[in-house]
Amino acid sequence: MTIETEIKFRVDDLPALSRRLEESGFAVRTPRSFESNVLYDTPSRTMRARTEILRIRSYAGRWILTHKRLPDAGPGEDKHKHRIETETEVSDGDALAQVFGSIGLVPAFRYEKWRTEWQDGEGHCVVDETPIGNFAELEGPDDWIDRSAARLGIEPSQYITHSYGRLFEQWRLDHAFADPEVQDLTFAAVAAALAGR
Numbered sequence: 001m002t003i004e005t006e007i008k009f010r011v012d013d014l015p016a017l018s019r020r021l022e023e024s025g026f027a028v029r030t031p032r033s034f035e036s037n038v039l040y041d042t043p044s045r046t047m048r049a050r051t052e053i054l055r056i057r058s059y060a061g062r063w064i065l066t067h068k069r070l071p072d073a074g075p076g077e078d079k080h081k082h083r084i085e086t087e088t089e090v091s092d093g094d095a096l097a098q099v100f101g102s103i104g105l106v107p108a109f110r111y112e113k114w115r116t117e118w119q120d121g122e123g124h125c126v127v128d129e130t131p132i133g134n135f136a137e138l139e140g141p142d143d144w145i146d147r148s149a150a151r152l153g154i155e156p157s158q159y160i161t162h163s164y165g166r167l168f169e170q171w172r173l174d175h176a177f178a179d180p181e182v183q184d185l186t187f188a189a190v191a192a193a194l195a196g197r
Contacts, residue, residue, distance in 0.1 A: 003071055004085040005142055007149070008160040008167075011134040017127060017152070021118050024151040026125060030117035033060040035128075039165070040100050041108040048108070051076065053163075056093045056100075059115065063093035080142055081161040111164050111185035123148065130164065131190035132171045 011017050036058045041047045047054060052069040068083040070076040076083070090096055097107075114129040123140020125148070138145045149159070160167070168185040182193035 002085050002087075004068070004083045004139060005080050005145065006137050006139040007080050007145055008135050008137050008162070009149070009154050009158045010160070011127065011136050014127065014129070014134060017136060020152050021125060024120070024148065026118040026120045028116065029119045029124065030060050030115070032114055032116045032129075035059040035113050035115045037111050038097070038107050039109040039111075040097075040105040042104065043106055045108065054100075054105070056090075056096055058093055063090045063096070064088070065090050065093075065096060077161045079156060079159060080145060109165055109184060111168070112187055113164075120148070125152075131185055131187045132168060135160070135167075 038056050040054045040056070050069070052067065055066045055068075057064045057066065064087060066085060066087045068085050071082050071084055074082065112131065116127045118125045118127070123138065123144045125136055125138050127136045128134065138148050140148070146156070149156070162170070164185060172182065177193060181196075182189050
């Protein structure tokens with residue numbers, strides 16, 4: 001089992017972050033590519049209640065199935081976010097979605113972004129352009145995250161350990177959107193909701 005450790009931070013200036021990443025020894029691993037994600041759950045949201053996710057992701061021409069859950073021991077969040085992650089590439093995400101439907105799972109949340117993936121040989125940084133703003137994630141060993149964040153000019157007070165689902169919930173609260181108005185973090189849904197204001 002792999003324990004994923006990461007933090008997010010907000011990005012106000014994408015070109016400036018790209019320059020800082022290059023200056024810090026990062027190189028682009030995957031150029032800017034569209035990413036689409038669907039989280040699946042039971043109709044009663046059993047997995048959400050257990051702080052688990054089951055996700056089908058389409059990114060840069062690949063389909064990836066991911067399950068995440070809280071660690072067996074230790075915190076799920078401290079200064080960093082920690083999850084046990086099991087991930088595998090699949091050949092046909094649409095077929096897998098049909099299987100999920102056949103066994104009673106339903107799409108619970110959709111989210112999209114444009115992602116650029118960077119690496120430095122020890123960990124990686126992804127830069128995400130989402131419908132509610134730009135964010136970056138540092139993923140790797142705890143000490144590497146802190147060293148890399150410092151090199152990029154990111155203070156620990158800027159660390160975010162929320163998922164995109166939680167960030168979207170906060171965005172909806174901040175913009176006073178009722179639940180039925182905008183349910184998914186997709187470019188079309190957010191643009192339509194904002195246009196209706």
